[in-house]
Amino acid sequence: xxxxxxxxxxxxxxxxxGIDTDAAIQKALALPISLHCWQSDDVVGFETKPEGLxxxxxxxxxxxxxxxxxxxxARADIAKAMSxxxxxxxxxxxxxxxxxxxxxxxxxxxxxxxxxxxxWAKAQNVCLDFNPTFFAHPKAEDGFTLSHPDKEIRDFWIxxxxxxxxxxxxxxxxxxxxxxxxxxTPDGAKDLPADRFGPRARMAAAYDEIRRDDxxxxxxxxDFIESKLFGIGSEEYVVSSSEFCADYALSRGMGLCMDMGxxxxxxxIHGKISSHLQFMDKLLLHVSRPxxxxxxxxxxxxxxxxxxxxxxxxxKAWEKVMLALDFFDASINRIGAYxxxxxxxxEGILYALLDxxxxxxxxxxxxQNTHRLGLMEAFKTMPxxxxxxxxCEQAGxxxxxxxxxxxxxxxxxxxxxxx
Ligand code: RNT
Ligand code: ZN
Numbered sequence: 150x151x152x153x154x155x156x157x158x159x160x161x162x163x164x165x166x167g168i169d170t171d172a173a174i175q176k177a178l179a180l181p182i183s184l185h186c187w188q189s190d191d192v193v194g195f196e197t198k199p200e201g202l203x204x205x206x207x208x209x210x211x212x213x214x215x216x217x218x219x220x221x222x223a224r225a226d227i228a229k230a231m232s233x234x235x236x237x238x239x240x241x242x243x244x245x246x247x248x249x250x251x252x253x254x255x256x257x258x259x260x261x262x263x264x265x266x267x268x269w270a271k272a273q274n275v276c277l278d279f280n281p282t283f284f285a286h287p288k289a290e291d292g293f294t295l296s297h298p299d300k301e302i303r304d305f306w307i308x309x310x311x312x313x314x315x316x317x318x319x320x321x322x323x324x325x326x327x328x329x330x331x332x333x334t335p336d337g338a339k340d341l342p343a344d345r346f347g348p349r350a351r352m353a354a355a356y357d358e359i360r361r362d363d364x365x366x367x368x369x370x371x372d373f374i375e376s377k378l379f380g381i382g383s384e385e386y387v388v389s390s391s392e393f394c395a396d397y398a399l400s401r402g403m404g405l406c407m408d409m410g411x412x413x414x415x416x417x418i419h420g421k422i423s424s425h426l427q428f429m430d431k432l433l434l435h436v437s438r439p440x441x442x443x444x445x446x447x448x449x450x451x452x453x454x455x456x457x458x459x460x461x462x463x464x465k466a467w468e469k470v471m472l473a474l475d476f477f478d479a480s481i482n483r484i485g486a487y488x489x490x491x492x493x494x495x496e497g498i499l500y501a502l503l504d505x506x507x508x509x510x511x512x513x514x515x516x517q518n519t520h521r522l523g524l525m526e527a528f529k530t531m532p533x534x535x536x537x538x539x540x541c542e543q544a545g546x547x548x549x550x551x552x553x554x555x556x557x558x559x560x561x562x563x564x565x566x567x568x
Contacts, residue, residue: 152538152548159535166505173502174540176467182436182494183239183278183329183473184231186246186266188486189223190216191479194245194285197252205284205335206380207445211480215564220248222567224269229559230487231273233552235544236495240275241331241473242266244313245282255286256308260319267323277320278329278473281313289335295355296336296348296388303355310359314370321369329471331406331433332356333375337383348388353397360401373404373433373471377411380443399428408435408475409453410443419456423464435475436494445476448490450497458501463510472498482564485556496537503536504528 160170187194191209193216217223223246231238244255247262260267263277270277283294283306291297294306310332317328336348360372376394377387389397391412398405405425407418418434425432434457438446448454461470474494478486505524512521541548547555 152542155532155535156539159532159539162532163503163536166508168503168505170503170536170539173499174536174543177495177499177502177540178236178544180467180498181237181239181276181472182491182498183241183471184227184487184491185241185474185476186223186227187243188474188477188483188490189226190218191483192285192477194243194282195220195223195248196245197249205289206337206382207284207335207477208381209445209477209479211478213480213482215483215560215567216479217483218567220246220265224266225563226484227487228273229555229563230484230491231275233484233488233546233555234491234495235541235546238275238491239278239473240266240270240273241278241280243280243282244309244316245285255282256305256312258309258312258316260316263316263320267320270320270324276324276326276328278331279313279317279320280331280333281310283309283334283336292338292382293336293348293388294334296334296352298347298351303351307355307358310355311362314359314362314365314372317370318365321366327369327371329404329433329473330370330372331375331435331473332372333377333406334389335377335380335383336389337377337380337387338385339382340385342386345386349393352388352393356397356403357401360403371404371431373406373431374398375406375408375411375433375435377408378413378443395425404431404433404471405429406433406435408437408443409457410435410437410439410445410475414439414441417453417456419453419460422457422460422466422470426464426466426469431469431471433471433473435473436490437475445478447476447478447481447486448474448493450493450500454493454497455500458497459504462501462504463506482556482560484559484564485553488552488556495540499537499540500533503531503533 163170217226248265249262288302297303317330321328374394376391409418438448440446509521538548
C-alpha cells in the first residue's frame with residue numbers, strides 16, 4: 150500500500166466521526182512551539198564572563214560529545230533540528246545566552262547583546278521568546294535573587310528584570326509579533342526556613358517594581374511567571390511556589406506558566422488548565438517530562454502529554470495557551486533530543502485535534518458515560534500514525550525515524566569536530 154492510500158483510509162476512518170484530518174493537519178502545523186535554546190549547550194550560556202557558573206537548582210547530566218560552545222554552534226544546531234521537525238517553531242532565548250565582546254553584567258544588558266539571535270531569527274523566519282536568567286551568576290550563588298534579604302542584591306536583579314522587558318520589547322518590534330517572556334527564579338531554601346513570609350513579600354514587591362515600568366508595551370512583552378515545587382538546594386522551600394505564582398499572576402494580570410515537571414511526582418497539569426482559565430486569559434506551558442523528580446527528560450508522546458493537549462482541545466483553548474519546551478539531556482545527541490521532544494509535542498497537538506470531542510461531550514451531556522469511556526478507549530487505536538506521517542510529508546520533513554540518518558551525518562561532519 151502506498152503512503153497516500155494508507156492516509157486516505159485513515160482519513161475515511163476519522164471522517165466517520167466527523168473529524169477532518171486535513172484541517173487537523175493544517176492547524177497542527179500552524180500552532181507555534183517555542184524551542185528552548187538551552188538544550189543545545191546543557192544550560193551553560195554564552196556570556197563573556199570569567200568562568201561559567203552553573204546553579205539555580207537545575208542540572209543537565211551526561212557528556213555526549215558535541216555540546217554547542219558558542220552562539221554560532223547553538224544556532225547551527227537548532228537550525229539543523231528545526232529542519233527535521235514539522236510545523237511552526239519559535240526559539241526561546243535565555244538572557245545568559247547574550248553575546249558581547251566584553252562582559253556585560255545582567256543588570257546592564259540591552260537588545261544589542263542579542264543582536265546575533267535577532268538577525269538569525271529573521272533569516273530563519275522564526276520569532277523569539279525570552280527569559281531573564283536569575284541563576285548561573287555570583288549574585289545568585291546563595292540561592293536567593295528577587296527575594297534576597299540584601300536590598301543591593303535584590304535591586305541588581307530588579308534591574309536585570311527591567312532590562313529584560315526592554316529586550317523582549319525590542320525582539321517583538323523586530324519580529325512584528327509578541328515576545329513571550331518567562332520569569333523563573335530559583336529562590337528557595339534547602340532546609341526548614343524560619344521565615345517563609347519574608348522572602349515571598351520581597352519577591353512580590355520586586356515583581357511589582359519590575360513591572361511598574363509602564364513604558365514597556367505589554368502587548369509586545371508578554372510576561373508569564375513560572376512556579377516550582379523544589380529544586381536542587383531548594384528542597385524544602387521555594388519562594389515562587391505554585392500558589393504564589395497563581396495568586397500573583399491573577400492579582401496582577403500577569404500570565405502564569407506551568408511546567409509539567411514542577412508538581413508533586415504523581416500530580417499532572419492537565420486538570421489545572423480549566424481551573425486557571427476560568428480566571429486568567431492565558432497560560433504558558435513548559436512542556437517537559439519529569440522522571441521521579443523534575444528531571445527535564447526529553448518529551449515523549451506519552452499519556453501526560455496527550456492529556457494536556459486533549460484538555461486544550463476539549464476546552465477550545467488553543468488561542469489561550471502558549472507552548473514552550475523545557476528539557477535538557479546531555480546524555481544523547483542534542484539535536485536528536487530536540488527532534489524527539491519537539492516532534493512528540495507536535496504529535497500531541499495533532500492527536501488532540503483528532504479527538505472525537507463533540508461525540509464525547511454529547512454522550513456526557515446525555516449521561517451516557519459508558520459510551521464516553523468506550524469511545525475514548527476506541528480512539529486509542531485509530532490510525533493516528535498515518536495522519537502524522539501525512540503531516541510530516543506535507544511539511545517536507547522525514548517520516549518516522551527517517552531523520553536519524555541526517556542526525557548521524559551532522560554528528561560525523563560537525564559535532565565530532567568539537568573537542
Ligand atoms: C527550572 C525551570 C526553568 C528553566 C529554564 C532554563 O526549573 O523549569 O524554566 O528550566 O528557565
Ligand atoms: Zn520550566
